[in-house]
Amino acid sequence: MSRTSRLLRSPQFPAILLLATAGLGLLLANLPTHDAIAGLLGAHLGVPGTALDLSVSHWVSDGVLAIFFFVVALELQYELTRGELNSVRVAIQPAIAAAGGILVPIALYLWIAGSDASSIGWPIPTATDIAFALGVLAVFGRGLPSAVRAFLLALAILDDIVGIVFIAVLFAHGLNLLLLGLGVLAVIVFAVLSRQLRGRATPVIAVLMVIVGLVAWGLFAASGVHATIAGVMLGLVMAPRAADPTRHALEPWVNGLVLPLFAFVAAFVVIPQVPLEELSPAFFAILVALPVGKLVGIGAFGALAQMIRPRGAPPAIRFPDVLAAGALGGIGFTVSLLLANLAFAGDAAVRDQAILAVLVGSVIALIVAAALVSWRAKVHRALGDAEDDEPADESDEEETYGHER
Structure with missing residues (x-):
């Protein structure tokens, strides 16, 4: 495996790259370069013979990002069938904590935003960015017990499921049931x-799968359902034996190209030149609900889950570790940025403020999480229950890639 591939598969580097490209997008949006880049992102590209005619920015958020959701769905499939969420007994604790990490931010958002037009943004602070959360764990959490890592991974995956449901249900528009039905048929094909990938026919079938996947995406995009849902459905139905190597092959591309490109485009917003009191209620609601709502919600519900865990469930993790997971949950970023774009698509000014709030709120959560995770790792090392975090060698990684993110 090449050094570049190892770097893009590591937990640390993709998170750093994601933050850097988002920062670059925000910087260039507020320099004289704004007009040139905005013109490029707003240019329309159509597919001849189809109704698909999207701006470059929408090709990124609706098209390129579908690859990310495809890989997320492959991860979900693994965790739901063979991983941390493969039984109710194992999943109940992170599920309860995830519920708190969704309900409390929503309640906090609505309390701050009130009942005006800003209230539509309530799904935005519900998401957790897995890449960032695992990146912070990798950098600052050396020695944390595996139970804490498993708890966080399950928590973030459940958040992803909820975010995907929100995108599918809340942001469909002008639904065309015929095209949607054809899209579902393409997913079935x-x-x-994917279950015929064997022997000499594999290259031909792989090419057919790419073509059918593109057709499914186009049908979903034209049907009125957000096109990224096609990526989710394709990933969930893929044969497990084909899903693991596919995720392994796509992971460097998603970490090194797809997510940074989306982060740049999503963060390309002009910082509002207005007094704080003139900012939209959505800005303040997201800014508080993302870092604070996640910390409080996951912390409180996670503590409750530990107290009522069923007999035979995995050992309880300590409350300060739950709080650290709650702080990590506040790093919304990727899915939160997409939700901000969708929720306020009709109001560019509020949308830009919501995106800015996601960025600032996620950075606040990242700083708090880094401090809490560092403290907990130090405590566990002092207690002697720290675990060896040395990375596996290349042969081990090739052997176990299907079982780790």
Whole structure:
């Protein structure tokens, strides 16, 4: 495996790259370069013979990002069938904590935003960015017990599921049931083809799967459902034996190209030149609900989950570790940025403020999480229950890639 591939598969580097490209997008949006880049992102590219005619920025958020959701769905499939969420007994604790990490931020958002037009943004602070959360764990959490890592991973995955449901249900528009039905049919064909990947026919079937996947994406995009849902459905129905190597092959591309490109485009917003009191209620609601709501919600519900865990469930993790997981949950970023774009698509000024709030709120959560995770790792090392975090060598990684993110 090449050094570049190892770097893009590591937990630390993709998170740093994501933050850097978002910062670059925000910087260039507020320099004289704004007009030139905005013109490029606003240019429309159509597919001849179809109704698909999207701006460059929408090709990124609706098209390129579908690859990220495809890989997320492959991860979800693994965790739901063979991983941390493969039984109710194992999943109940992170599920309860995840519920708190969704309900409390929503309640906090609505309390601050009130009942005006800003209230539509309530899904924005519900998401957790897995890449960032695991990156912070990798950098600052050396020695944390595996139970804490498993708890966080399950928590973030459940958040992703909820975010995907929000995108599918809340942001569909002008639904065309015929095109949607054809899209579902294409997904079924994709599932059948993925189960034929064997022997000499593999290259031909792989090409057919790519074509069918693109057709499914186009049908979903034209049907009125957000096109990224096609990526989710394709990932969930793929044959497990094909899903693991596919995720392994796509992971460097998603970490090194897809997510940084989306982060740059999503963060390309002009910082509002207005007094604080003139900012939209959505800005303040997200800014508080993301870092504070997640910390309080996951902390409180996570503590409750530990107290009522069923007999035979995994050992309880300490309350300060739950708080650290709650702080990590406040790093919303990728899915939160997408939700901000969707929620306020009709109001560019509020949308830009919401995106800025996601960035600032996520950075606040990142700083708090880094401090808490560092403290907890130090405590566990002092207690002697720290675990060896040395990375596996290349042969180990190739052997176990299907079982780790």
